[in-house]
Amino acid sequence: MYTALLKHIQHYIPLNEAEEKEITRNFKVLQLKKKTVILEAGQTCKGNYFVAKGCLRMYFFDDKGVEQTTQFAIENWWISDYTSLALKKTSEFYLQTVEDSTIIVLETAVEDALLEQVPKLERYFRLMFQRAYGTSQHLAKYNHTLSREAHYRHFNKSFPDFVQRIPQYMLASFLGFTPEFLSKIRAKKDQPIS
Numbered sequence: 001m002y003t004a005l006l007k008h009i010q011h012y013i014p015l016n017e018a019e020e021k022e023i024t025r026n027f028k029v030l031q032l033k034k035k036t037v038i039l040e041a042g043q044t045c046k047g048n049y050f051v052a053k054g055c056l057r058m059y060f061f062d063d064k065g066v067e068q069t070t071q072f073a074i075e076n077w078w079i080s081d082y083t084s085l086a087l088k089k090t091s092e093f094y095l096q097t098v099e100d101s102t103i104i105v106l107e108t109a110v111e112d113a114l115l116e117q118v119p120k121l122e123r124y125f126r127l128m129f130q131r132a133y134g135t136s137q138h139l140a141k142y143n144h145t146l147s148r149e150a151h152y153r154h155f156n157k158s159f160p161d162f163v164q165r166i167p168q169y170m171l172a173s174f175l176g177f178t179p180e181f182l183s184k185i186r187a188k189k190d191q192p193i194s
Contacts, residue, residue, distance in 0.1 A: 001029045004052040005104045008076050012124050019118045026114040030103045038103075039095035045084035047105040051077050054101025055165060058093050059173070069173040072098070074162055078128055098166055143176070151175060152185050 002024045009015060009023070032038070032054075039045055041060065049056065051073045058071040058079060070093070073079035084091040085108060097103075106114070115121055142151050152175055156163045163171060172182040 001052065001102070002027065002104065004076065005050050008050070009121070009124055012127050013120045015118075015120075019120075022114065022117045023121075026106065026110045026117075028105045028107065030101075030105060032097045032101050032103060034097055034100050036097045036101075037094055038097070039081060039084075039091055039093065041092055041094055042090050044088055045081040045091050045095075046109070047107045048078060048080045048085065048111075049073070049095070050104040050106070051075055051079070052102040052104050054103070055098040055162075056095060056101060056103070057098050057166075057170060057174075058095050059170075060093050067173055069170050072162070072166065072170075072174065074165070078132070098170065148175070148177060148181070149185050152177070152182065 002020075005027065006015065006020055006023065015023070027050075029052075030038075038049065038056070053075060056073045056079050057069050058081065059067050059069045062068050071079060079095065081091040081093050081095065083089070084093075088108075142154060146154060155175065168182055168186075169179045172179045175182070177185075
């Protein structure tokens with residue numbers, strides 16, 4: 001169950017056998033069905049979630065009661081409400097499985113002890129946060145510089161398999177569209193962008 005996580009970590013930092021054992025001893029594996037809510041708004045986030053298999057999403061409800069998806073995570077991606085996690089305050093988000101998923105969880109209750117046992121994990125998590133922050137910066141740039149259609153096409157080109165996996169209403173919400181607008185864009189996919 002831990003193979004995907006260990007392989008991912010070792011892509012960034014080397015691990016010896018003792019460190020691998022310490023990691024597997026401190027992480028928990030969850031097998032979750034599609035649409036399982038892991039975190040609800042108003043709760044305090046208690047873990048950092050690595051997707052070994054499946055897909056998760058983070059979302060909130062706007063003042064009109066409409067779901068707004070802010071983030072997805074597929075295989076080998078991490079997801080959490082990092083503000084809630086770091087500050088131990090209640091979350092404003094929901095975290096839910098989009099597909100049947102295998103999630104590997106590092107709970108905050110054991111994180112400090114694990115980082116003392118395997119200090120090089122600090123570097124691994126720093127690299128993960130840098131990559132995630134860089135991605136969010138590019139997403140913000142695309143939101144400001146690309147037309148909505150160009151934004152969809154760029155996202156589709158960057159993550160074609162991912163776009164096919166998630167429901168259209170979730171993708172539309174993530175990109176800031178209505179499902180109807182996304183349907184229109186997809187209907188003219190063979191036409192060049194103007």
